[in-house]
Amino acid sequence: MPGSSDLLHGTLDLLILKSLSLEPMHGLGVSVRIEQVTGGVFRVRPGSLFPALHRLEQRGWISGDWRASENKRRARYYALTKAGRQQLTAEKQNWKKVSDAVTSVLEAT
């Protein structure tokens, strides 16, 4: 879906954190996961994905290390840190608040 990478800044972070909360994966794996889970609504291009991953790493929410991928290629895998887990919880709450608020505005008669 064209233009679908124009995600809200915070939303992309939330999606990445959420994806990584299940298991560590490499950059491409994250984008595949997001695409699958959202049924193709969100497709995250590398140009947005990698800066986001590195931003999260700099903030100490995820950490990367090198591992062999499923087809024996060396790839950088990212995993959620403890701080990242806390951040995910906080962002989930925040998202819920915002979306509830938006929903109530939209449904107001």
Add this chain to the structure above:
Amino acid sequence: MPFWLRIRNIARLLFRKRPMEAELDEEMRSSLEMLVERNMLAGMSPADARRQAHLEFEGLEQVKEQVREVRVGVTIESFVQDTRYALRMLRRSPGFTVVAALTLALGIGINTAIFSVVYTVLIEPLPFERPEELAIVWSNFEKMGAPRAPGSGFELREIHDRARMFQDFAGIWAGNGTFTGEGDPEQVKVGFVTANFLQVLGARPALGRAFVSEEGGRGRPAVILSHGLWQRRFGRDANIIGRAVRFEGGNFTIVGVMPVDFQLVFPPDANVPADIQAWVPFPYDIYSMPRDLYFIRILGRLKHGVTLQQAQADADAVAHQLRSQFKEFGGENLKLVVSPLHGDAVRNVRPALVALVAGAALVLLIACVNVANLLLTRAGARRKEIALRVSLGSPRRRIIRQLLTESLVLCGVGGALGLLLGWWGVELLMSIKPDSLSRVGSAGLHPPIVAFAALISIGSAILFGLAPALESTKLNIVDTLRAAGRGNTVTPRRLRAFLVVSEITLSFILLIGAVLMIRTFERLGSVDPGFNSTRILTFEIELPGSRYESDVDRSNFIMRWEEKLKALPGVDSVGAISHLPLDDYPNWYSPYTPEGRPDGETKGLLADYRTVTPGYFASIGGRLVAGRDFDKLDQAKGRLVVIVDELLARTAWPGQNPIGKKIKAEHFVDGGFGDQWSEVVGVVRHIRHHSLSKELRGQIYIPYTQSSRTHMSFVIKTKGDPTALIQAIRRQLGEMDKDLAIAKVRPMRDYVAQASAAASFTAVLATIFAALALLLAMVGIYGVLSYSVSQRTHELGVRMALGAAPRQIVRLVVREGLVLIGIGMALGALGALGLSRYLETLLYGVTPSDPLTYLIVAGAVLAAAVAACWKPAYRASSCNPVEALRYD
């Protein structure tokens, strides 16, 4: 973002750039390849799969660039964010910020200034090649009380031939010499050296070359000029090398010019001044001179990697050989002492500098305590804000970090101001420094000094910032928020009390040090040096041996000139002496033998020798206590007579009348030294020749006619301003001998001032430090008590409403202060008693535990502290109880 993460990010950005780039590159490539593989799995041809993957990536390099931007952005963003927040908080309370920054600037500035002096004098390596290999080799005649004596030429050669741990040895002796020829004759300080001196020292001329061995001894006459002399007398002539100049009545070839910043660094008692203007190889064969003519300062260069202990062991072995092989050295029990040049040169100034560093550190500590106090007060006001943030889930760590950032920003401002202040302070120090700190000439804001200022700024930020940050975040949220409605929150009283007490303690210690130094300086000023320096003009003259060859030539000239000087208008009396008191001309001291004492007791008696004209004692204000002064009848061919000082008389003939006794004393006749029996005709008061604070050894005075040295200092007692005579004196000399010049023309007072300059320097600085410390402590006490009163408004209002008189309120507040002051003073006294003994070497005329000093300081601290209490107490007593209660 946690603090450590921020540090990690910055560090990575700065130091791990390359590995991070490589990783990024690999990550992008492997992702691209995976994308290609996936596309192929989806059924694309390899070429299509790759094209599709590249399309998706939108440019590998662009993605990498974006990642890089993110990294830098995140790092800077959090830093900027914190700093901006800190700046905003500081701007919100400008009064606090200004006071805190200035207090810090003061502490940091003082430390920066003192450190730049310490750095240039004690730390910065000497500007010679491999300076750590340089050592002075002293001859130690301990038995005679001369542990740091120079060596003889013979000794120099023997050491050179026997030592194994040294690369080479050189010798120097500083005297005077006169340049003549074009222009006015000019007498300057000359370093007479062995030809290898500059090579051993590890210094090279800026123009020309060092001496070669053919120029040593009685070889080709050659001279090397200082940069100053080259500029002054020879107009910076770039083609001067190879030119002949008239010097000491001979023709000397200029072979080199030293660099502009070249300066010798020798200990004061080596009598090698820093302002040597010319270097000349010894114009005589030092190796064929008497074995016990000790005048050469021996400089050694250790072999690479040889330790001082090894060198000393080597020298011990050499001394042992010399003692057993030569009776001169055996009889005097010669030992050799190897002393590192730098350490030896600063051994006299080190204790004072260390004390000043300690003093400056104390001031900084007090400044930090004050700022900590201010921060605490502010933290008290921000308590609600902090409690609110804690209750909203902000982690304590984060708040501490933010408070520390504020401290750091504050210290950045204070440090920058402090650096400026320190720069200005160095200028001030330069203007009052004593000669012993001559190397400080190059002091300035060198990188190590800026680094030092930055380091102590950060150190103090942590020091004063941490306690308040910890304290203000350690709170009970419920209590604080509940109390927030009312004025009286829980105050960290104990911490404040601790801060006040430590301020008083520290300033008390500093004041003790300062008062001890002031009393030392004052004692030095009231010392009776055995002479009277008022209205005395002095200058020195060197009679070149080539033209004033015989004893008669010299004494005729000196006596004749003395008569002419006496005839000048405004002159009271005139005399001359070979070694002026407190001057740095190399001392003349030798053994003597008094008559009438058993042989065993006369070994190892040393005296300072001086040759004087009959007018000397009258002019300098020396006091004859027995016998007679010299007069015109004491002639070269007549009976040999001497005058001794009281100290020598007491040592040589205790309890006897020294007048008429015979003494075997060293004379300088026909250009050489020799012992002669002479008769004591007079006794004078001891004259302090080496320092104001010490009587070193006895003195023997010989009439100039019987011992005519080539170097003489004139002493002219004048009726009015001594310097007014200078022109007339120069004119007179020109008429008598146009190729002679005088030097060191200055009032005798200057010598006395210079002799106490080190003590005055220390006293002035210690006083400034102590005054600042006391001022800061007053501000601290005032701040704490004011705060305490403002916190107790409610309580004081109740007391007043219940009938307490204003006087009682004042007493209540002052008592709170006095308890802290009392504790602080008691601790300060204990601390000072413990520490002041380290000042012992700097003191003169007072003991480190001098009761009067403690009394003065206790009074001053008490007065200052009570003054600081007064305003808060007065304010407390004058508040309106109704208003005070309404606060609730």
